[in-house]
Amino acid sequence: MSEIVIALDAMGGDNAPQATVEGALLALNELKDARILLFGSKEIEVQHERLEFIETTEVITNDEAPMMAVRKKINSSMVAAALAVKDGRANAMVSAGSTGALLACGMVRIGRIQGVERPALASIIPGRKKPFLLTDCGANVDCLPKYLVQFGLMGSVYMNRIMGVKEPRVGLANIGAEAEKGNQLAKATYEMMSQQKEFSFAGNVEARDIPTGDFDVVVTDGFDGNLILKYTEGLATTLVGMLKDEIKASKKAMVGALFMKDAMRKFKARMDPEEVGGAPLLGIKGAVVKAHGSSREGAFKHAIIQAYHMVKNGMVEEIERGIAEISAEQTNEEEVK
Amino acid sequence: MSEIVIALDAMGGDNAPQATVEGALLALNELKDARILLFGSKEIEVQHERLEFIETTEVITNDEAPMMAVRKKINSSMVAAALAVKDGRANAMVSAGSTGALLACGMVRIGRIQGVERPALASIIPGRKKPFLLTDCGANVDCLPKYLVQFGLMGSVYMNRIMGVKEPRVGLANIGAEAEKGNQLAKATYEMMSQQKEFSFAGNVEARDIPTGDFDVVVTDGFDGNLILKYTEGLATTLVGMLKDEIKASKKAMVGALFMKDAMRKFKARMDPEEVGGAPLLGIKGAVVKAHGSSREGAFKHAIIQAYHMVKNGMVEEIERGIAEISAEQTNEEEVK
Numbered sequence: 001m002s003e004i005v006i007a008l009d010a011m012g013g014d015n016a017p018q019a020t021v022e023g024a025l026l027a028l029n030e031l032k033d034a035r036i037l038l039f040g041s042k043e044i045e046v047q048h049e050r051l052e053f054i055e056t057t058e059v060i061t062n063d064e065a066p067m068m069a070v071r072k073k074i075n076s077s078m079v080a081a082a083l084a085v086k087d088g089r090a091n092a093m094v095s096a097g098s099t100g101a102l103l104a105c106g107m108v109r110i111g112r113i114q115g116v117e118r119p120a121l122a123s124i125i126p127g128r129k130k131p132f133l134l135t136d137c138g139a140n141v142d143c144l145p146k147y148l149v150q151f152g153l154m155g156s157v158y159m160n161r162i163m164g165v166k167e168p169r170v171g172l173a174n175i176g177a178e179a180e181k182g183n184q185l186a187k188a189t190y191e192m193m194s195q196q197k198e199f200s201f202a203g204n205v206e207a208r209d210i211p212t213g214d215f216d217v218v219v220t221d222g223f224d225g226n227l228i229l230k231y232t233e234g235l236a237t238t239l240v241g242m243l244k245d246e247i248k249a250s251k252k253a254m255v256g257a258l259f260m261k262d263a264m265r266k267f268k269a270r271m272d273p274e275e276v277g278g279a280p281l282l283g284i285k286g287a288v289v290k291a292h293g294s295s296r297e298g299a300f301k302h303a304i305i306q307a308y309h310m311v312k313n314g315m316v317e318e319i320e321r322g323i324a325e326i327s328a329e330q331t332n333e334e335e336v337k
Numbered sequence: 338m339s340e341i342v343i344a345l346d347a348m349g350g351d352n353a354p355q356a357t358v359e360g361a362l363l364a365l366n367e368l369k370d371a372r373i374l375l376f377g378s379k380e381i382e383v384q385h386e387r388l389e390f391i392e393t394t395e396v397i398t399n400d401e402a403p404m405m406a407v408r409k410k411i412n413s414s415m416v417a418a419a420l421a422v423k424d425g426r427a428n429a430m431v432s433a434g435s436t437g438a439l440l441a442c443g444m445v446r447i448g449r450i451q452g453v454e455r456p457a458l459a460s461i462i463p464g465r466k467k468p469f470l471l472t473d474c475g476a477n478v479d480c481l482p483k484y485l486v487q488f489g490l491m492g493s494v495y496m497n498r499i500m501g502v503k504e505p506r507v508g509l510a511n512i513g514a515e516a517e518k519g520n521q522l523a524k525a526t527y528e529m530m531s532q533q534k535e536f537s538f539a540g541n542v543e544a545r546d547i548p549t550g551d552f553d554v555v556v557t558d559g560f561d562g563n564l565i566l567k568y569t570e571g572l573a574t575t576l577v578g579m580l581k582d583e584i585k586a587s588k589k590a591m592v593g594a595l596f597m598k599d600a601m602r603k604f605k606a607r608m609d610p611e612e613v614g615g616a617p618l619l620g621i622k623g624a625v626v627k628a629h630g631s632s633r634e635g636a637f638k639h640a641i642i643q644a645y646h647m648v649k650n651g652m653v654e655e656i657e658r659g660i661a662e663i664s665a666e667q668t669n670e671e672e673v674k
Contacts, residue, residue, distance in 0.1 A: 128575045138512060141520040175475060175563040183478040183560040207564045208571030223520040224561060226512040227544045231565065234545030235572055238465045242607060246600040253600035259593025263583040270579060 003033055004311050005090040006304055007081035010040030011059045013096025013295050020096070021046050023300020030301070031308050037090055039077040056080045059097075062293075066100030070108060078102065082109035085286040092287035092307035094278065096295045103139050106284040113316060115323040118143070119283030120151045121222070121290065122158060123229055126270055127213025133159055134210075134218050137279060138226035145188040146330075148172070148219050149196060153322045154282035155217035156199035161313040162280075162306070163216075171205035171215035173224060178204070185221065193219075196329055198322045278303035280310065282319065287311050340370055341648045342427040343641055344418035347377030348396045350433030350632050357433070358383050360637020367638070368645050374427055376414040393417045396434075399630075403437030407445060415439065419446035422623040429624035429644035431615065433632045440476050443621040450653060452660040455480070456620030457488045458559070458627065459495060460566055463607055464550025470496055471555050474616060475563035482525040483667075485509070485556050486533060490659045491619035492554035493536035498650040499617075499643070500553075508542035508552035510561060515541070522558065530556075533666055535659045615640035617647065620656065624648050 006027075010020040017040050024036045028050050035050045042055050058076035060069045073079055078097050082105040084090040093110075095102050099121070106112075106119055122135035135155045140147060152170045159168035172189055174182045179190055181204060193201040205215050210228070220228065247253040257264075278291040278299070287310035291303040310316070343364075347357040354377050361373045365387050372387045379392050395413035397406045410416055415434050419442040421427040430447075432439050436458070443449075443456055459472035472492045477484060489507045496505040509526055511519045516527055518541060530538040542552050547565070557565065584590040594601075615628040615636070624647035628640040647653075 128578055141512070173564065175478070175560060175567065183558075186560070207567035208574075210568060211572045211575035221520075223512060223523070224564060227510065227561060227565070228568065230512065230544035231547060231568065232572060235548050235569060236576060237545075238548035239573060239576055241465055243600075243604050246604045246607070247597065249603075250600050253597045256593040256596025256600075259596070260584065260590045263580075263587050263590035263593075266586075267580050267583045270583070 003035055004031070004092070004308055005035045005037060006307050007037045007039065007084040007090035007093040008300075008304065009077045009081045009093070009095035009097055010038050010044060011056070011077040011097070013291060013293050015294070015296055016096065017041070017044050019295060019297045020300055022297035023295075023304060024048075024051060026297055026301040027304035027308075030305060034304075034308055036304070037081070037084055039080045039084075041077075054080065060101045062098045064098070064101070066098060066104045067108070069098075069101050070104040078105055079109055082106070085288075086110050090286075091311040092289070094289045094291055094300070094303045094307050096278075096291035096293055096300070096303075099138065099290055102281065102288065102290050106281050106288050110288070111285050113283055113285050113320050113323060115320070115327050116154075116283035117150055118147045119281055120154060121225075121279050122155055122282055123279045124163075124277065125211075125229075125232065127211055129213035130216075131163075132213050132216055132218055133163075134220070134225055134229060135282065136220065136222040136225045137229050138222045139281070140222040141226075142223070143185065143221035145185060145192050148185070148189040148221065149192045149326065150283070150323060152193055152201065152217060152219045153196075153199050153326060154319050155219065157315060157318045157322060158280060158282060159216045161315045161318060162309050165216050167200050168216035169202040169214070170199050170217040170219060171202050173207065173210060173218050173220040173228070174204035175207065176204065177206050189219075195333065196326050198325050198329075277306040280306070285316060287315060340372055341368070341429070341645050342372045342374060343644050344374045344376065344421040344427035344430040345637075345641065346414045346418045346430070346432035346434055347375050347381060348393070348414040348434070350628060350630050352631070352633055353433065354378070354381050356632060356634045357637055359634035360632075360641060361385075361388060363634060363638040364641035364645075367642060371645055373641070374418070374421055376417045376421075378414075391417065397438045399435045401435070401438070403435060403441040404445070406435075406438050407441040415442055416446055419443070422625075423447050427623075428648040429626070431626045431628055431637070431640045431644050433615075433628035433630055433637070433640075436475065436627055439618065439625070439627050443618050443625050447625070448622050450620055450622050450657050450660060452657070452664050453491075453620035454487055455484045456618055457484075457491060458562075458616050459492055459619055460616045461500075461614065462548075462566075462569065464548055466550035467553075468500075469550050469553055469555055470500075471557070471562055471566060472619065473557065473559040473562045474566050475559045476618070477559040478563075479560070480522065480558035482522060482529050485522070485526040485558065486529045486663065487620070487660060489530055489538065489554060489556045490533075490536050490663060491656050492556065494652060494655045494659060495617060495619060496553045498652045498655060499646050502553050504537050505553035506539040506551070507536050507554040507556060508539050510544065510547060510555050510557040510565070511541035512544065513541065514543050526556075532670065533663050535662050535666075614643040617643070622653060624652060
């Protein structure tokens with residue numbers, strides 16, 4: 001691979017197009033063998049030898065029905081970027097636009113990796129010991145056990161290839177550690193995950209142990225994953241708010257808080273999801289990264305670099321290989337029975 | 338009702354029987370028209386004019402298969418307490434023993450309220466603005482929409498009768514606020530909840546808004562409820578731990594922390610589930626409270642007082658009435674169709 005080409009939806013997110021354009025320039029500065037295709041409206045003015053501007057006339061908003069928008073708005077910045085991946089003009093795409101529309105783009109405009117039942121959205125979450133990957137975070141609200149097994153494989157490949165974890169420990173989010181715990185979906189998934197040999201299944205993760213970081217990948221269906229993701233945000237905000245209430249109620253504590261300002265700032269930085277890049281969409285024939293809607297230039301830079309590494313480290317090919325192996329194992333299993 | 342009688346499983350929990358016995362005495366001190374039946378092993382020595390000691394010879398442990406234990410160990414402290422409620426010798430029961438066994442006791446030894454499909458476990462959680470009730474917290478891991486509608490009704494009755502909330506706002510835990518959001522279960526439940534008239538359904542609660550306390554009752558299936566409950570515990574511990582890491586890394590911040598000790602203590606007290614009593618088991622023909630396994634005497638006192646109010650305020654009768662109304666509405670609905 002000579003050069004890695006990343007298609008950037010310049011119109012997605014609250015701070016577009018300034019933040020996307022500036023993020024692109026920051027990323028190009030760091031990635032000497034990357035090129036960016038920038039899809040956006042004609043007002044954008046930008047100059048860089050490794051950046052190509054491609055004019056689009058439409059924008060997909062968060063209020064639109066995703067699948068409909070992706071089918072109709074062919075000349076939107078998001079669909080045009082996806083088509084560049086599909087055609088082979090780009091290896092990866094980054095967008096901070098509507099999550100639903102990006103999922104639809106991945107499925108109908110780029111296409112799934114052969115054998116993948118359902119693509120999954122994954123998020124890196126800061127844990128106590130180390131960050132971990134939560135997947136699926138909302139792409140598939142109703143799941144079958146075999147989907148969750150594939151989420152485990154794809155998450156494991158991501159953590160290995162992109163985050164450099166040697167043998168990622170994959171856990172199944174559950175209400176107890178024992179094999180027989182959980183609802184029907186969890187029990188059936190536990191059994192299927194125990195049988196496959198393509199990733200290291202480390203058993204159930206009890207909900208209270210999810211934030212420790214002892215597991216590198218935490219697998220759930222998209223309903224529970226999204227619930228956990230958003231609840232984490234809400235609970236962290238609430239806890240910090242309740243602590244502030246108590247501090248404000250006491251002059252002594254207010255003085256103490258002044259001394260703790262730097263520590264608090266570091267704590268917040270450690271919790272900041274912006275620092276770890278965007279959410280990878282796993283199972284698509286191409287590297288796709290969903291940047292947070294509120295991303296600023298730094299977050300876009302991170303998301304582009306992340307997409308770059310997904311291509312550089314052969315993530316798609318490795319997922320393809322793993323999925324084929326699991327399917328073969330499952331077929332053999334059937335035949336033996 | 339002249340006198341309220343509470344059956345206490347003296348052998349349940351990590352600190353039994355000392356903590357249970359002392360908790361009983363503390364509660365009797367506050368409740369002048371209550372009597373306690375104390376079920377436990379013969380070593381227990383206690384004297385109070387409104388306390389009756391009843392010797393039992395067995396104890397159900399956390400390791401046993403719940404339904405089996407409840408069927409076999411007739412002379413265990415937990416089953417004997419349940420039978421006292423069944424026979425009418427007691428109006429309520431409190432236990433800090435195995436949650437699974439207590440659920441089984443409720444179902445096979447005491448029995449469900451007529452029309453209740455599935456009893457539910459509920460927990461009071463401290464929210465930013467006010468505490469709220471989360472239900473089901475783990476009794477039913479696989480649910481139908483009609484179960485969740487009943488959980489909403491029972492939770493609403495509890496918050497009204499026991500916590501004094503005038504018209505409890507009942508929300509459905511979901512991944513978005515709009516009616517069409519969620520998995521199959523959530524969508525079907527939303528529709529059924531919108532149609533009933535027995536409690537005030539306030540729509541979906543997005544996961545990030547659960548901790549605010551804007552809803553008085555948050556309804557989920559037992560899998561997600563248990564996940565949320567345990568995740569809350571784990572995340573709070575992790576966040577406090579991460580904050581401590583940053584404080585310990587800086588001498589200045591350590592000084593600040595000294596000034597903040599009192600505020601931190603108050604914050605912790607506000608988060609302490611011990612302060613709000615035990616988890617009510619809703620849908621059983623009798624008031625049943627599951628005290629936390631680590632309960633000390635104060636927590637047992639609270640749990641006993643809680644059970645007392647459940648009886649005093651006619652919670653069971655009100656649930657029975659509400660369930661009958663909802664069933665009638667549903668039948669009418671069918672006929673109209």
